[in-house]
Amino acid sequence: xxxxxxxxxxxxxxxxxxxxxxxxxxxxxxxxxxxxxxxxxxxxxxxxxxxxxxxxxxxxxxxxxxxxxxxxxxxxxxxxxxxxxxxxxxxxxxxxxxxxxxxxxxxxxxxxxxxxxxxxxx
Amino acid sequence: xxxxxxxxxxxxxxxxxxxxxxxxxxxxxxxxxxxxxxxxxxxxxxxxxxxxxxxxxxxxxxxxxxxxxxxxxxxxxxxxxxxxxxxxxxxxxxxxxxxxxxxxxxxxxx
Numbered sequence: 001x002x003x004x005x006x007x008x009x010x011x012x013x014x015x016x017x018x019x020x021x022x023x024x025x026x027x028x029x030x031x032x033x034x035x036x037x038x039x040x041x042x043x044x045x046x047x048x049x050x051x052x053x054x055x056x057x058x059x060x061x062x063x064x065x066x067x068x069x070x071x072x073x074x075x076x077x078x079x080x081x082x083x084x085x086x087x088x089x090x091x092x093x094x095x096x097x098x099x100x101x102x103x104x105x106x107x108x109x110x111x112x113x114x115x116x117x118x119x120x121x122x
Numbered sequence: 123x124x125x126x127x128x129x130x131x132x133x134x135x136x137x138x139x140x141x142x143x144x145x146x147x148x149x150x151x152x153x154x155x156x157x158x159x160x161x162x163x164x165x166x167x168x169x170x171x172x173x174x175x176x177x178x179x180x181x182x183x184x185x186x187x188x189x190x191x192x193x194x195x196x197x198x199x200x201x202x203x204x205x206x207x208x209x210x211x212x213x214x215x216x217x218x219x220x221x222x223x224x225x226x227x228x229x230x231x232x
Binding site for chain 1: 124154155157159165166167168169172173178210212213214216218219220221222223224225226
């Protein structure tokens with residue numbers, strides 16, 4: 001059974017960098033799926049941040065691309081997100097999730113991690 | 123502002139059939155298949171329908187999806203109290219080169 005778990009600080013100061021890691025169990029991230037980060041501001045809808053294949057092919061949300069860094073550690077079966085120069089608008093629950101196989105642009109995500117709330121505040 | 127458009131709310135009584143719409147454009151729904159998620163407040167989204175009308179294992183047959191042109195719909199028949207949740211549509215957008223979502227529809231079971 002595939003499981004994903006987000007980890008990282010719950011509080012980040014404005015202008016600093018938000019760092020989160022997603023640990024995958026029950027499925028190798030070397031398999032042919034893509035992996036994604038999605039966020040949800042309090043009381044609002046879902047917003048895609050970035051999706052990545054283990055090969056390194058990466059698709060960034062254009063509105064966030066300049067602030068996002070994504071890395072993949074296949075030895076630990078993890079992928080990590082860094083979002084720089086954060087503001088209060090970046091306060092959200094951050095989810096990691098598994099997508100379909102490379103070349104399959106059906107865009108579904110399953111399963112999702114439980115999510116982690118990151119608050120940007122001084 | 124979400125890329126896909128959903129009504130903010132929907133409601134029905136137990137046993138009723140309700141539908142939730144999702145509208146997009148030629149670069150997203152018009153070109154790719156549609157997925158639906160159920161999110162109970164305080165929990166992560168759960169995939170309900172993928173590739174327009176496919177149900178993952180464990181999702182009841184009461185849930186069904188359809189797509190026509192640049193719009194899609196989720197239908198829930200035999201509405202139950204536990205169906206009260208937020209529902210999101212999603213797909214891939216060829217212009218943005220990534221997955222996009224609707225703003226969500228809050229379903230209330232009266």
